[in-house]
Amino acid sequence: MVHQDIHAHRILILDFGSQYTQLIARRVREIGVYCEIRAWDMDENEIRDFAPKGIILAGGPESVPLPGSPRAPEIVFTLGVPVLGICYGMQTMAEQLGGKVQGSDKHEFGYARVDIVGKSDFLAGIEDHVDGDGLLSLDVWMSHGDKVIELPTDFHILASTPSCPIAAMGDEKRHFYGLQFHPEVTHTRQGLRMLSRFILELCACEALWTPSNIVEDAISNVQAQVGKDNVLLGLSGGVDSSVVAALLHQAIGDQLTCVFVDNGLLRLQEGEQVMAMFAENMGVKVIRVNAEEKFLSRLLGVTDPEEKRKIIGRTFIEVFDDEATKLQGVKYLAQGTIYPDVIESAGSKNGKAHVIKSHHNVGGLPDDMAFELVEPLRELFKDEVRKIGLELGLPFDMVYRHPFPGPGLGVRILAEVRKEYADILRRADHIFIEELRRADLYHKTSQAFAVFLPVRSVGVVGDARRYEWVIALRAVETIDFMTARWAHLPYEFLETVSNRIINEITGVSRVTYDISSKPPATIEWE
Numbered sequence: 001m002v003h004q005d006i007h008a009h010r011i012l013i014l015d016f017g018s019q020y021t022q023l024i025a026r027r028v029r030e031i032g033v034y035c036e037i038r039a040w041d042m043d044e045n046e047i048r049d050f051a052p053k054g055i056i057l058a059g060g061p062e063s064v065p066l067p068g069s070p071r072a073p074e075i076v077f078t079l080g081v082p083v084l085g086i087c088y089g090m091q092t093m094a095e096q097l098g099g100k101v102q103g104s105d106k107h108e109f110g111y112a113r114v115d116i117v118g119k120s121d122f123l124a125g126i127e128d129h130v131d132g133d134g135l136l137s138l139d140v141w142m143s144h145g146d147k148v149i150e151l152p153t154d155f156h157i158l159a160s161t162p163s164c165p166i167a168a169m170g171d172e173k174r175h176f177y178g179l180q181f182h183p184e185v186t187h188t189r190q191g192l193r194m195l196s197r198f199i200l201e202l203c204a205c206e207a208l209w210t211p212s213n214i215v216e217d218a219i220s221n222v223q224a225q226v227g228k229d230n231v232l233l234g235l236s237g238g239v240d241s242s243v244v245a246a247l248l249h250q251a252i253g254d255q256l257t258c259v260f261v262d263n264g265l266l267r268l269q270e271g272e273q274v275m276a277m278f279a280e281n282m283g284v285k286v287i288r289v290n291a292e293e294k295f296l297s298r299l300l301g302v303t304d305p306e307e308k309r310k311i312i313g314r315t316f317i318e319v320f321d322d323e324a325t326k327l328q329g330v331k332y333l334a335q336g337t338i339y340p341d342v343i344e345s346a347g348s349k350n351g352k353a354h355v356i357k358s359h360h361n362v363g364g365l366p367d368d369m370a371f372e373l374v375e376p377l378r379e380l381f382k383d384e385v386r387k388i389g390l391e392l393g394l395p396f397d398m399v400y401r402h403p404f405p406g407p408g409l410g411v412r413i414l415a416e417v418r419k420e421y422a423d424i425l426r427r428a429d430h431i432f433i434e435e436l437r438r439a440d441l442y443h444k445t446s447q448a449f450a451v452f453l454p455v456r457s458v459g460v461v462g463d464a465r466r467y468e469w470v471i472a473l474r475a476v477e478t479i480d481f482m483t484a485r486w487a488h489l490p491y492e493f494l495e496t497v498s499n500r501i502i503n504e505i506t507g508v509s510r511v512t513y514d515i516s517s518k519p520p521a522t523i524e525w526e
């Protein structure tokens, strides 16, 4: 039984376009409190109805002194709840409450030490250093050009640096606070404590957002939504759909049927593993559809990445549709949509973000679709999805496996997709992953895979000339997949993988390692 509404104690985060806004939300969730990110121009009535226990104004690239720059809705300051402004959020708060902000194109970026000034509820007991005179200071991370140069009415300075005298400010009565630095990044050593202080003490939120509460809540919501009807779930064996399968299996048992589509673009033995795990071990109803022929024939002659993605997306839906028709009486389609998918597709809808690539499961659903959607992970970040996967009893290895995109090898063959290329790539990928596991490097990288390059290159294997294809290896480290650093894998390790791929796969004469980070490259090659 869920005795308390786990969404009741909630924080609203208004986004001014900073890259760190998602990070703030993840921190708030880590603290155990539900939060949502909304655009800075959220409707005032909606803000009232949202009923936040506190509001965070996040950072942004714009400059408060410039005409037309965004402002927080006035209601933020009249609702009677605590408000925390971070960077741009602090600057607009200062300006809107009667202070002054000075623009500058001189950027202050990186580590700074700020001195704590006076006493406040907000920073009491939070410090990194105490010098001989009892002066307290904090190690923080800054990224700004503009700064607040006059305090708004009733505010005091809480922290200061020589170049930024108002580095933190507060109005203790209303519990309005502003930080010029970023508490959400780990380089601000006490950042999490500051956010906890704000959320748990000043906003008086209870930490109800825990994995077991999330699971209980999701189960009862799904039961209420679907009643006695049947649900179809596209199961890929990836983290998100697997967690949905486990969750729905607990919630509605036999009303769930999963469809696993073998599109011919999967990793080696993927199908067998999915069937073993779900159908045999967990007793979930899984239909395995062999649609290799269908996918590959439609992809024949197609080389444009976006076109491939669209064909694959459409074909998936068609297969789900066919299966649902065969099953009859299926009213709901379940999906593993997670919160970043929702935020990012909203971004592209508002025209604020560019479409870099069309993800096959977002925005790809036909308007006249006969199903209603069940998306129990819609509010969760990937790390939360993983935690509830463990809570639901899925094995660690399944929950912490690398993501694998729905279009699969289709976007890792940089050419027309042919079965012979897919077969080569599958084997190369398998060797790479096997070696990563053997060297205990799999969980030290966030995602790793091989890419098939349609280039022939000369080699010599056992005195014989070879004129064959090139395989590129890609491995990245990332937390949120929005930015990523190429993984600095040991040379000896890369050597082992390269030797195995060239020696064991006759169609390959050369292996390269991708050393591009995201941005400017993306993780996948197409």
Ligand SMILES: Nc1ncnc2c1ncn2[C@@H]1O[C@H](COP(=O)(O)OP(=O)(O)OP(=O)(O)O)[C@@H](O)[C@H]1O
Pocket: 233, 234, 235, 236, 237, 238, 239, 240, 241, 242, 259, 260, 261, 262, 263, 334, 335, 336, 337, 361, 402, 403, 404, 405, 406
């Ligand atoms: N081969 C497949 N068969 C059935 N459904 C699939 C397949 N591939 C993808 N899907 C559907 O598309 C959704 C999105 O794919 P995506 O790869 O983003 O998620 P995932 O596979 O569940 O998790 P992960 O991101 O860890 O790979 C999945 O949740 C699943 O519903």
Ligand SMILES: O=c1[nH]c(=O)c2[nH+]cn([C@@H]3O[C@H](COP(=O)(O)O)[C@@H](O)[C@H]3O)c2[nH]1
Pocket: 309, 357, 358, 359, 360, 361, 403, 404, 405, 406, 407, 447, 481, 518, 521, 522, 523, 524, 525
């Ligand atoms: O389910 C998916 N359908 C897709 O169409 C898709 N495209 C990219 N990805 C995955 O998203 C993450 C970021 O990838 P990019 O840096 O290439 O955009 C990486 O983890 C990619 O593997 C996809 N996942």
Ligand SMILES: NC(=O)CC[C@H](N)C(=O)O
Pocket: 018, 058, 059, 060, 061, 062, 063, 086, 087, 088, 089, 143, 144, 145, 146, 147
């Ligand atoms: N990170 C931020 O929010 C930056 C705010 C503002 N654009 C500045 O440069 O000061």
Ligand SMILES: [Mg+2]
Pocket: 236, 238, 239, 403, 404, 405, 406
């Ligand atoms: Mg996947």
